[in-house]
Amino acid sequence: MSSVAIQQAAAMAAPHAARKQGQPYALELRDLRKSFGKSEIIRGAQLAVNAGERIAIIGPNGAGKSTLFNLISGRFAPSSGEVLLHGERIDGKKPFEINRMGLSRSFQITNIFPKLSVFENLRCGVLWSLGYRYSFWRFLSNLHDANARTEELMEMIGLHRKRDTLAVNLTYAEQRALEIGITIGGGASVILLDEPTAGMSNSETAHFIQLIKKVTEGKTLLTVEHDMGVVFGLADKIAVVVYGEVIAFDTPEAVRANARVQEAYLGSSVAEQQAGGH
Numbered sequence: 001m002s003s004v005a006i007q008q009a010a011a012m013a014a015p016h017a018a019r020k021q022g023q024p025y026a027l028e029l030r031d032l033r034k035s036f037g038k039s040e041i042i043r044g045a046q047l048a049v050n051a052g053e054r055i056a057i058i059g060p061n062g063a064g065k066s067t068l069f070n071l072i073s074g075r076f077a078p079s080s081g082e083v084l085l086h087g088e089r090i091d092g093k094k095p096f097e098i099n100r101m102g103l104s105r106s107f108q109i110t111n112i113f114p115k116l117s118v119f120e121n122l123r124c125g126v127l128w129s130l131g132y133r134y135s136f137w138r139f140l141s142n143l144h145d146a147n148a149r150t151e152e153l154m155e156m157i158g159l160h161r162k163r164d165t166l167a168v169n170l171t172y173a174e175q176r177a178l179e180i181g182i183t184i185g186g187g188a189s190v191i192l193l194d195e196p197t198a199g200m201s202n203s204e205t206a207h208f209i210q211l212i213k214k215v216t217e218g219k220t221l222l223t224v225e226h227d228m229g230v231v232f233g234l235a236d237k238i239a240v241v242v243y244g245e246v247i248a249f250d251t252p253e254a255v256r257a258n259a260r261v262q263e264a265y266l267g268s269s270v271a272e273q274q275a276g277g278h
């Protein structure tokens with residue numbers, strides 16, 4: 001993506017969602033720490049995300065971005081500190097419990113059922129979220145709603161014409177769209193996407209940024225991202241993670257101008273990537 005396109009996309013990013021007084025943050029990390037053996041990987045991370053904000057988490061390789069996602073989504077329990085979802089503690093809870101509380105993390109493509117159609121894949125996600133696994137009778141009563149919701153999702157992610165296509169026969173970009181459809185299918189209000197455009201061409205990426213914006217409208221979005229075109233096109237705010245700490249959390253413009261960030265990571269990277277046409 002060219003630097004002009006990046007600036008245009010940044011200008012179009014949603015205005016920052018304001019937090020009403022007394023309302024909890026959609027997601028909050030308080031002095032979060034995680035050690036693997038003797039190595040402390042996350043070192044007192046702090047973050048407070050308002051409902052409806054789109055956040056990109058960036059940082060050098062090995063800074064701890066994926067580990068943060070794993071701590072938030074419940075794959076890892078923190079060594080200490082707190083994770084709050086809409087003001088409720090979720091640290092230490094299991095991934096499915098956190099999912100039920102309204103936070104959904106993108107499934108990897110390997111979690112798409114390759115031999116099921118687009119419709120069937122999406123409906124699995126929707127039915128799961130409606131709780132069909134607890135009761136067959138509930139499953140039957142929910143089926144109508146689930147079908148309607150699935151049709152709506154298919155339209156939203158632009159795969160309605162591929163309704164009966166098996167997931168294995170979709171293009172890579174279509175599979176990633178399906179993955180996002182499954183992630184948002186359950187109606188979660190906080191969505192975590194791990195490098196959603198990785199492996200896509202420039203034109204696919206530009207299209208996908210718009211798709212992500214559309215399907216996460218009104219939701220809180222966190223992405224881990226390396227591509228600065230995606231970061232500046234998608235994010236209301238950027239969290240810069242360096243060595244297990246959030247060293248800056250601000251608007252793209254402010255982060256770009258932040259001396260500590262430039263020194264630690266971003267200055268050269270943005271300049272290089274923009275010059276490189278990303």
Ligand SMILES: Nc1ncnc2c1ncn2[C@@H]1O[C@H](COP(=O)(O)OP(=O)(O)OP(=O)(O)O)[C@@H](O)[C@H]1O
Nearest residue numbers: 036037041059060061062063064065066067068224
């Ligand atoms: N399960 C684990 N056991 C031991 N060490 C781990 C584990 N998971 C991550 N680490 C270590 O934690 C550090 C941070 O890794 P992490 O994957 O979170 O970084 P990252 O910022 O996502 O990097 P990248 O941008 O390269 O994906 C690395 O040194 C990694 O080796």
